[in-house]
Amino acid sequence: MDFNNTNDAVTRRIKAMTDRIHNLKTHDLYFYNQPVEEMLPGNKVLVRGREMGMYASYSYLGLVGHPRINEAAKKAVDKFGTGTNGVRTLAGTLTIHTELEETIANFKHAEAAITYTSGYATNLTVISTMMGRGDYVFSDKINHASIVDGCLMSGAEFRRFRHNDMEHLEGLLKNAPSDVAKLVIADSVFSMDGDIIDLPKVVELCKKYNAWLMIDEAHSLGVLGEKGTGIEEHFNLYGEIDIKMGTLSKTIPSVGGYVAAKQEIITYLRHSSRAYIFSAALPPAQAAAANEAFKVILDEPWRLERLNQNTKQFIGGLKSLGFDTLLTETAIVPVLCGEDDMAFAMTRECQHNDVFVLPVVSPAVQEGLARLRATVTAAHEPSEIERAMDIIGVAGKKLGLVK
Incomplete structure (x- = not known):
């Protein structure tokens, strides 16, 4: 298929997506599909040679590698x-x-x-x-x-x-x-x-x-x-x-x-x-x-007890910093950003400071409701959660998302 000489609906859809990805990569805003080089203890990962705290994991009880x-x-x-x-x-x-x-x-x-x-x-x-x-x-x-x-x-x-x-x-x-x-x-x-x-x-x-x-x-x-x-x-x-x-x-x-x-x-x-x-x-x-x-x-029931403690710490801490976490009461903690561009920018600031979060944007969520979809697990230490919240808070203030 010659994309330069075709203008059917399939070609237009492919071009729209590839153009969007190209634009994000050009502005250092694309963080999807990052290869994780190694899973490290304490819910950390090695990405591009850097140790990062993982806040996008579904391993809620920290059982990976048990x-x-x-x-x-x-x-x-x-x-x-x-x-x-x-x-x-x-x-x-x-x-x-x-x-x-x-x-x-x-x-x-x-x-x-x-x-x-x-x-x-x-x-x-x-x-x-x-x-x-x-x-x-x-x-x-x-x-x-x-x-x-x-x-x-x-x-x-x-x-x-x-x-x-x-x-x-x-x-x-x-x-x-x-x-x-x-x-x-x-x-x-x-x-x-x-x-x-x-x-x-x-x-x-x-x-x-x-x-x-x-x-x-x-x-x-x-x-x-x-x-x-x-x-x-x-x-x-x-x-x-x-x-x-x-x-x-x-x-x-x-x-x-x-x-x-x-x-x-x-x-x-x-x-x-x-x-x-x-x-x-x-x-x-x-x-x-x-x-x-x-x-x-x-x-090992202590894992669920730890998860519940970490969840309360993370939701409460982000709310106290002025973030909107919608109606969550679980380890899935949305950090509402509004427009897609803000979610991408927040991700960039967090990732550059070794906090691995990712944005969820339209069409996965409704336009105007883009967010960081952050998660905590039983493997996080309270001090690590505090650091992650500090990084997210600094990013929010820098970008004008919170005061």
Whole structure:
């Protein structure tokens, strides 16, 4: 394809993006896709030969590099090798896959569980397998892109309710035909804002209007609940979620996604969802690492206690400096910047002072709501958090974001 002699829609989209990236790089404002040379103790990373404090990590409990988890992965390689023989249904299922799914089911207080090779694929395949033409899906306005894509792929009637607005959700449910299948789906902790879905009200509405309930726990596993088992524990609403989805690549330092549910649902997904039937199984090391990680969470409760302390310190400190952190109450802490240019400039100032944060800009968030999407973990020391806040504060004052 000759980009110089073509002006179709695809070419224009590609050119618009490459021009935007070129402009950012020219002005030292592009910090995406930076190769991390080494993971260092204490949630630090080596980038371009510089040691930086990591504040963009999803490893909320600091389990990356945990000796027990590493050892489990190594043993799995020695026992099973580095890959599988194909898809799970045919020759790809290993005993470690079965063990992992049993561990997840127990952890999530469910009858059974199924795993997939990515969190994105999990939402895509589960929603599109459960729902179809003529059904109705109701999705929070700021749900993760994988949820949106799964809803669109299903072919069901797609309705989006205003963020965490239960009155709006009820209106949509009330207006849907009473004799159709209905699914309400939401993030537990919203990935860009850090706030929590109003689960008690969602459960009440699903019962009232006879709707299935699916909750994505990508950012609540290991974060919510006294033991870190998630949003059901947080609200003491065990057994009220029909489809408990989560990832194995955030708090759990591996890769993949899962669903925990009643046995009948899991059996259906295992024989009907395309991402399970037509995708190769999780590599043995990753399955073993995830399996051990769930056990470590329960064995080391001090990690969640530390995370909660660090979260309060980080949110409270940034607010005291004059930053708007929206409605977050979790380890995801948005630092509202407004326009995209301000978010890019704030990132530059922080990165130049060895604080690894990244901007989230349009279209990932609404125009005018660009932000630093900062995170804290159990691996951060209070003094390190103080330094990071100092750097962010100095950057905010220099750029006129705060006084």
